[in-house]
Amino acid sequence: MNFSSKLIEEAVNAFATLPGIGRKTALRLVLHLVKQPKENTEGVANALLRMRLGIKTCGICHNISDAEVCSVCLDTRRDRSTVMVVEGIRDVMAIEETGQFRGLYHILGGVISPIEGIGPQNLNIDSLMDRVAQGEIKEIIMAVSPTIEGDTTIYYVSKKLSLHEVKVSTLARGISFGGELEYADEVTLGRSIVQRVPYRMLNDD
Amino acid sequence: MNFSSKLIEEAVNAFATLPGIGRKTALRLVLHLVKQPKENTEGVANALLRMRLGIKTCGICHNISDAEVCSVCLDTRRDRSTVMVVEGIRDVMAIEETGQFRGLYHILGGVISPIEGIGPQNLNIDSLMDRVAQGEIKEIIMAVSPTIEGDTTIYYVSKKLSLHEVKVSTLARGISFGGELEYADEVTLGRSIVQRVPYRMLNDD
Numbered sequence: 001m002n003f004s005s006k007l008i009e010e011a012v013n014a015f016a017t018l019p020g021i022g023r024k025t026a027l028r029l030v031l032h033l034v035k036q037p038k039e040n041t042e043g044v045a046n047a048l049l050r051m052r053l054g055i056k057t058c059g060i061c062h063n064i065s066d067a068e069v070c071s072v073c074l075d076t077r078r079d080r081s082t083v084m085v086v087e088g089i090r091d092v093m094a095i096e097e098t099g100q101f102r103g104l105y106h107i108l109g110g111v112i113s114p115i116e117g118i119g120p121q122n123l124n125i126d127s128l129m130d131r132v133a134q135g136e137i138k139e140i141i142m143a144v145s146p147t148i149e150g151d152t153t154i155y156y157v158s159k160k161l162s163l164h165e166v167k168v169s170t171l172a173r174g175i176s177f178g179g180e181l182e183y184a185d186e187v188t189l190g191r192s193i194v195q196r197v198p199y200r201m202l203n204d205d
Numbered sequence: 206m207n208f209s210s211k212l213i214e215e216a217v218n219a220f221a222t223l224p225g226i227g228r229k230t231a232l233r234l235v236l237h238l239v240k241q242p243k244e245n246t247e248g249v250a251n252a253l254l255r256m257r258l259g260i261k262t263c264g265i266c267h268n269i270s271d272a273e274v275c276s277v278c279l280d281t282r283r284d285r286s287t288v289m290v291v292e293g294i295r296d297v298m299a300i301e302e303t304g305q306f307r308g309l310y311h312i313l314g315g316v317i318s319p320i321e322g323i324g325p326q327n328l329n330i331d332s333l334m335d336r337v338a339q340g341e342i343k344e345i346i347m348a349v350s351p352t353i354e355g356d357t358t359i360y361y362v363s364k365k366l367s368l369h370e371v372k373v374s375t376l377a378r379g380i381s382f383g384g385e386l387e388y389a390d391e392v393t394l395g396r397s398i399v400q401r402v403p404y405r406m407l408n409d410d
Contacts (some may be wrong), residue, residue: 002301005271007256014252017245018234029223031294033257034269040222041257045250047219051212052238052246064239066210089236096207 008034060131062107062124064089072105079103081138085128085157087111087145095143103141106131111149112156120156128157132164139167146173213239265336267312267329269294277310284308286343290333290362292316292350300348308346311336316349316358325361333362337369344372351378 003009008030015026033041057063058070065071072078072092082103086092092105108123131137140161144150158168174192175184184192208214213235220231238246262268263275270276277283277297287308291297297310313328336342345366349355363373379397380389389397 002298004276004297004301005260005269007259007271008269010252011256014249017249019237020230020233025225027295027298028225030253030256032224033253034260034294038257041253044219044222045254047215048235048238048246048250051216051235052243054212055210055239064210064213066212071209089239090232092209093207093232096209 061105062109062127063092063105077102080136082141083128083131083137083139084141084143086143087150091143103139108144108153111144111147111153113149123153125157125160129160129164132161132166137166139169142168142170146171266310267314267332268297268310282307285341287346288333288336288342288344289346289348291348292355296348308344311345313349313358316352316354317361318354328358330362330365334365334369337366337371342371344374347373347375351376 003012008027011030011033012023012026015021015029016023021029033044054066056065056068058065058073059068060073061070063070063072067074079102082101083106084095084101084103085106085108086095087108087110089107092107095101095105106124106128108125108128110118110123112118112120112123128140132140140157142154142157144153154170161168172195173188174195175181175188181189208217213232216235216238217228217231220226220234221228226234238249259271261270261273263270263278264273265278266275268275268277272279284307287306288311289300289306289308290311290313291300292313292315294312297312300306300310311329311333313330313333315323315328317323317325317328333345337345345362347359347362349358359375366373377400378393379400380386380393386394
């Protein structure tokens, strides 16, 4: 692209470093900012700076947090005996969105993946063991991706947890709500038959 | 969306003010920045601020510019007797990309559109007349959108220009390179037959 302005070019290059934003999209964003009042650009830039310079990792669950301990871990109304183990921050958001979980979280930071060179030592497993060792936790819910790597991680963590008196559970696997039966893959469909459950009304509380 | 962090939420909201960026995309961008070193976010924020606070409008052609006069207008190697009249900044970039034009530009800032309430007084037409009145310009190339509004604008500007001794031309209209004849619309195809030109080799200089 041929920019008559060095300033525009630098702003386009900056936007284009973000994932999924090419130089054409970046140019569209920059020209949008040019047309808006200066305050809008200052608002965007300052929000990004405040966020990046202020953001911390929760010392307990490794979630991103505005303070040393995140708002979930600080919330005294939550059930401190149940901990949901997830891969990342976005999983916490997705689970919070359901409104079905009132316990605490523990963010692993990924799953064990020998292909990508991620071993147990690269994940927040030791700190999970430390939390369990304190004795308050009664149940660990392994909510990681239903993949080979996820299953490996569940196996590894549950084996380490067997030293402690703690119940380990996983999310139910089966056919998705709203999905069409004929399009479900055979592993999922097969398992959902083997692990069929007695019918009951959805408990909404 | 359920954010455990106020800082993340504000950064997501900031990104989401940009066109074509929804809250899900904004969240992806923010979480990307969180994973990167602080310097990356500072780089993006500072490039945006420098751009927005530093950018000017060229006093001659109304193009965006780093200085009071843009680099195109300052370039003494360019042909100052030919001025291409375009709607916006992006048109300048597109034309510069072709490498086929070595004259100057004049950015109208849009086209006459009664439906959108844009009249001649909202466009940079007076300043174009002022430039022409100085006598150096021999040809005005009207390079606006081939639409009703574009044609209206060409008509209006060329009428005003008829007071001066200046040649007015428009971009050639016809079938696009690489397009398939059967998919060309009938107006374009019809005109391209009526305005057929003698065959000649493309002059590449």
